[in-house]
Amino acid sequence: MMRHSENSVASEGVSGVGQLPETAEEQQPKKKKFRWKVDYYGILFIVPFFVVYAIFSLYPMIYSIALSLTDYEGFNRDIGLVGFVNFTWLATQPRFWQSLLNTVMIFCMNFVPQMLFALIFAAMFTGKTYKMRGKGAFKGIYYLPNILTATSVAVMFYTLFARPSGGLWQLLTHMGMSTDVNLYLMPWPSRIIIAFIQFWMWFGNSMITLSAGILGINPSVFEAAQLDGASQKDIFVHITLPLIKPIVVYSLVVSTLGGLQVFDIPYLFLSGGPALTDGRNATETVAVYIYKMAFTGDMRYNIASAASVYLFVICMIVSFVLFRITHSDELKEQKRMERRIAKRGGVA
Amino acid sequence: MSNDTNVMAPEALTESQIHKLAKKQVPLKKRVKHTAVTTVIYICCVLMAIVCLLPLWLLFVDATRATTQINQGMSLVPSRYLITNFNSLIEYDMPLVSAFFNSVLISFCSTALSLYFSTLTAYSFVAYRYKGQKVIWSIILILMMIPGQLSMIGFYKLVVDLGMYDTYWPLIIPAIAGPGAVFFFKQYFDANFSKEMVEAARIDGSSEFRTFNLVVLPTLAPALATNAIFGIVSSWNNYMGPLMLISSTEKYTFPMISQLIKTDRYSTDLGAMALAVFLTILPLLIVYACFSRFIIRGVAIGGGKE
Structure with missing residues (x-):
């Protein structure tokens, strides 16, 4: 019915x-x-x-x-509407809030360094004074991880950081880490490794997007600045950065939406967290939580649906706010550019 | 060292800058600084390249080593147990080959559908004018923002109700309705569409479908190729869909192999495990080796964000 x-x-x-x-x-x-x-x-x-x-x-x-408004669990055939009980129940679940917090933490630890590095490398690759060879090869290498299957990448890093046989684990011990450390039993190292895998996979993508943005800027803007005697640093800070801001914010929106839904890597890496009691679920993201709720254990479809509705609302709010910010920024930027151009007498 | 920069400089700079350089007679200090900065930039780039490639190389090396060797310590030089590891993989009955062809089937079919119907939808926004067109277009833009997780549970239930559980249909058919691809093609049309060509075909008596199939589609070739690569790769890499919807091992897709690798049966034989992971990556490495220029150009124009 x-x-x-x-x-x-x-x-x-x-x-x-x-x-x-x-x-x-x-x-x-x-x-x-x-x-x-x-x-x-x-x-x-x-x-x-x-x-x-x-x-x-x-x-x-x-x-x-x-x-999400019903009590549909497991093999329950007798379904009835229960209103917002699932939502209020979820709101009192520390594990749900923890998964949300994990998602945000993993996203921030991945996105901030990713954007910083991407900006630095994009600046190096597009710089006029220090022109370099082999750009294509470097770009090719940096983008490579992005195309690989996330699940394979997760298992690859799992074997490489495993104690005591993993190559990267051994590299860390050579660099001074104690050999007794098992990274997979500790919440923070596990989270950092997952953030690192995300960084590893997405750095090339961000870098290429940003370089494309910088290359898309009208070259006469740079020439005008150079003729006026601006240094490379000034040009980057005062011209390049403001002009590629829309692309940075666009990447921010897309990455945030992707980051909120990240599933493959945390699920296959430690399937949600170190197995120890105090660190349990330390790497469980919202998507992993939803999946586990619905398809393992008690098959609580109602709870999983309620969680996905929460996730949807959060995604909508985030993208709305971010787009609001970009839009106002774009208008401001346009006005500022118009003023600049008017001052200079119509360059660009 | 400073001589070196002098030779390098004219090649690397634009003409106007060369004139400027010649005028100023660049002082030695500046030239030294230039060389130093260039060196630092190269070192940074090489370091980052190592970060990107080292994990893959370590994995490949592990795939060629015996389990005892792997336990003894890290190595950067391949050993000679590749064949042994491969044989033990075959012994373990890893469904690599069938999974490979399953994935090929799914990703090619879904991408073909996605390309045809996305271009058709995008075409309707540039070639025709009808009431409500703008509203429908903004609806498609809004659909792009909706996270897939919301429909996950309902999708699973729907597939079970339709009797499509453990078949490939739910992994292929939804590709018809991809707002991202429609957006991509609409942008391409906005830059490249010529209404005159369509009108000429219409005057010649070609039906609208025929015009689209025989006149418009061929002009889209570059955009189709770009989108096809990204479509195939993203469908190939899809894990959550098959994980929810496929249950029998012989229907497993390629990314699901990774999940088998982590089970106890394989995890004691580290060499074979590394080889299996490497094999799941190998097809994409080959594709990337062939199309990397193309793919990077696609990312630069925004085709890679899906």
């Missing part, structure tokens, strides 16, 4: 979305003589997209939201 109501909601949602123009078109023939306009092919062409989206994305979303 519940299913039926969802179905109708889903189909309504779709017709509201995709077929708005079509209803207008159906009314026309009654008044005027109906003529099939060639532009109606445009509507025909987007139908597959929206039909498939409605079935495989929109309906599951509504289904998830509906499940």
